Amino acid sequence: MLNSDIIRGHLDSIILRLIFEKDRYGYEISKEISLRTNDQFQIKEATLYAVFQRLEKKELIESYFGDITHGAKRRYYRITSLGKAYYRQQVEDWRMTKEIIDVFMEGLE
Amino acid sequence: MKSIRDYVNEMFNEIPDSEQKDIMKQEIIQNLEEKVCDLMEQGKAEEDAINKAIIDFGSIEDIKKELIGKQPGVKNNAGLHLGYSIWGSALIIALSVFMNFYYTPRVIWFVYPTFAVLWWPLSMYFRWLKLK
Numbered sequence: 275m276l277n278s279d280i281i282r283g284h285l286d287s288i289i290l291r292l293i294f295e296k297d298r299y300g301y302e303i304s305k306e307i308s309l310r311t312n313d314q315f316q317i318k319e320a321t322l323y324a325v326f327q328r329l330e331k332k333e334l335i336e337s338y339f340g341d342i343t344h345g346a347k348r349r350y351y352r353i354t355s356l357g358k359a360y361y362r363q364q365v366e367d368w369r370m371t372k373e374i375i376d377v378f379m380e381g382l383e
Numbered sequence: 384m385k386s387i388r389d390y391v392n393e394m395f396n397e398i399p400d401s402e403q404k405d406i407m408k409q410e411i412i413q414n415l416e417e418k419v420c421d422l423m424e425q426g427k428a429e430e431d432a433i434n435k436a437i438i439d440f441g442s443i444e445d446i447k448k449e450l451i452g453k454q455p456g457v458k459n460n461a462g463l464h465l466g467y468s469i470w471g472s473a474l475i476i477a478l479s480v481f482m483n484f485y486y487t488p489r490v491i492w493f494v495y496p497t498f499a500v501l502w503w504p505l506s507m508y509f510r511w512l513k514l515k
Contacts, residue, residue: 301414305421318441319415323407327449349410 281315285325286334287368288317290353290361293335299348300326326351334360386433387415394443398450407446415440461511468507472500 281288292303300322308316329335334357339347353361391412398404415436422432476497483493 300410301417319411319439320441320443321445323411324445324449346413348413
């Protein structure tokens with residue numbers, strides 16, 4: 275299971291992306307991350323909720339309580355317009371970073 | 384599924400109480416219980432499922448940092464302390480000047496307490512500079 279510092283630096287973007295697609299709740303997000311990466315990356319729940327807290331503080335996401343399931347109300351997260359702008363900026367930054375790093379990581383046997 | 388609840392409660396013990404904490408605790412308990420249900424559906428025994436959920440949870444440190452950073456009380460009061468020290472020392476100095484010239488106009492002694500009192504705003508000033 276990969277859990278590198280490089281990924282850790284992009285957790286905000288990963289989670290914003292998943293919430294961007296549709297409103298989701300905590301466990302759904304951690305499941306989705308494992309599923310999409312074929313279990314190569316699993317997020318620790320502790321990390322996940324710390325990120326939620328941080329993103330909410332920065333007003334990039336907001337939360338609301340959904341319908342009752344499993345005996346309690348699920349807490350869903352929704353992206354704000356600020357969050358969308360931030361995510362797009364992050365995508366742009368990543369594209370440029372990738373190009374730069376590739377210059378030094380590719381092509382040498 | 385008492386054990387998940389116990390585990391989460393125990394973990395959050397060291398974090399100071401707040402509304403945020405309670406909401407997050409409920410959220411985590413609920414999500415972990417759902418995970419345990421999923422794991423059991425995949426054929427794990429309840430105990431194994433609970434153990435796996437707890438191990439996967441990771442360390443509480445990250446959450447602690449986010450939650451505690453939000454607490455009020457760590458806010459910067461240095462400016463207030465500086466203002467208080469300036470006003471306080473000005474009043475004390477004014478009093479000694481008054482006493483000096485009213486009771487002993489021939490001996491100028493108010494300079495000594497003035498220098499002593501000035502340490503107070505001076506130290507507060509540097510504290511304020513540091514925290515600014």
